[in-house]
Amino acid sequence: MANSPTLTATGWAWGRGLIQREGLLRGTGTALRALVDLGLDYLPSRKRLRYGDIDFDFEHGVNTTWAAPTLAVRLRETFTRGKYQPSEPGLFRRILDELKIDHGRFTFIDLGSGKGRTLLMASDYPFRRIIGAEIIPELHEIALNNLKRYRSERQKCFVLEAWLGDAREFPFPNESMVVYLFNPFPADVLGIVLENLGKSLATLPRETYVIYHNLVHEGVFHAMPFLKEMQRTEQYVIYRAN
Numbered sequence: 001m002a003n004s005p006t007l008t009a010t011g012w013a014w015g016r017g018l019i020q021r022e023g024l025l026r027g028t029g030t031a032l033r034a035l036v037d038l039g040l041d042y043l044p045s046r047k048r049l050r051y052g053d054i055d056f057d058f059e060h061g062v063n064t065t066w067a068a069p070t071l072a073v074r075l076r077e078t079f080t081r082g083k084y085q086p087s088e089p090g091l092f093r094r095i096l097d098e099l100k101i102d103h104g105r106f107t108f109i110d111l112g113s114g115k116g117r118t119l120l121m122a123s124d125y126p127f128r129r130i131i132g133a134e135i136i137p138e139l140h141e142i143a144l145n146n147l148k149r150y151r152s153e154r155q156k157c158f159v160l161e162a163w164l165g166d167a168r169e170f171p172f173p174n175e176s177m178v179v180y181l182f183n184p185f186p187a188d189v190l191g192i193v194l195e196n197l198g199k200s201l202a203t204l205p206r207e208t209y210v211i212y213h214n215l216v217h218e219g220v221f222h223a224m225p226f227l228k229e230m231q232r233t234e235q236y237v238i239y240r241a242n
């Protein structure tokens with residue numbers, strides 16, 4: 001497990017990175033815009049949006065909505081350039097139902113797993129094991145708690161793990177994998193994560209599928225020759241690794 005840097009250290013690293021990438025003037029402008037945007041999220045109209053999907057939590061006795069994140073979580077979201085928003089259960093199940101695989105041979109991995117909702121939903125399928133990787137410690141802690149509290153008569157996999165750290169440092173296990181990405185990263189981070197996956201598969205080839213949900217940085221996948229598109233909808237693409 002990676003050490004989690006303090007909020008202040010993460011903030012400084014974010015500021016330094018912005019200035020390196022964009023220069024002092026533009027970088028400062030981007031930082032100010034991001035912080036103003038964070039402030040606007042506290043307006044009642046925007047807050048209301050975040051309470052839209054509480055049914056899953058009531059049904060299973062967990063906390064996975066994106067309602068009322070603390071200021072520390074909001075700041076870390078800004079600094080890591082990713083935002084927590086959980087996958088919608090109906091669509092998630094439709095996506096997993098598309099995969100005609102022998103689940104027991106596969107490890108399900110959610111990179112950017114937030115409070116762990118997908119880990120819980122994936123456990124309704126008989127995967128060999130399930131791993132979530134999340135960079136924000138506060139969300140990781142909630143995920144650990146959710147893994148303990150989840151109850152579902154449909155649960156078929158009981159080996160669930162939450163890994164705290166940057167997905168760019170995630171050690172892909174030497175197992176067949178279903179890797180799920182709900183648009184968790186900006187393009188540069190996504191590129192590094194996919195390159196790491198490619199290197200891991202080149203070292204030890206194994207049957208692997210990558211699901212990209214919410215097609216914001218799809219171009220990054222086009223630059224990964226080891227990924228072959230298997231199925232496409234407007235909301236997600238399933239790739240098979242060659």
Ligand SMILES: C[S@@+](CC[C@H](N)C(=O)[O-])C[C@H]1O[C@@H](n2cnc3c(N)ncnc32)[C@H](O)[C@@H]1O
Nearest residue numbers: 082084085086087112113114135166167182184
């Ligand atoms: C859109 S949410 C998806 C949550 C979950 N996968 C789901 O579908 O319900 C993206 C998550 O990725 C996390 N994230 C962003 N950058 C990350 C990184 N470099 N490493 C690990 N997690 C990251 C965010 O903190 C956030 O919780």
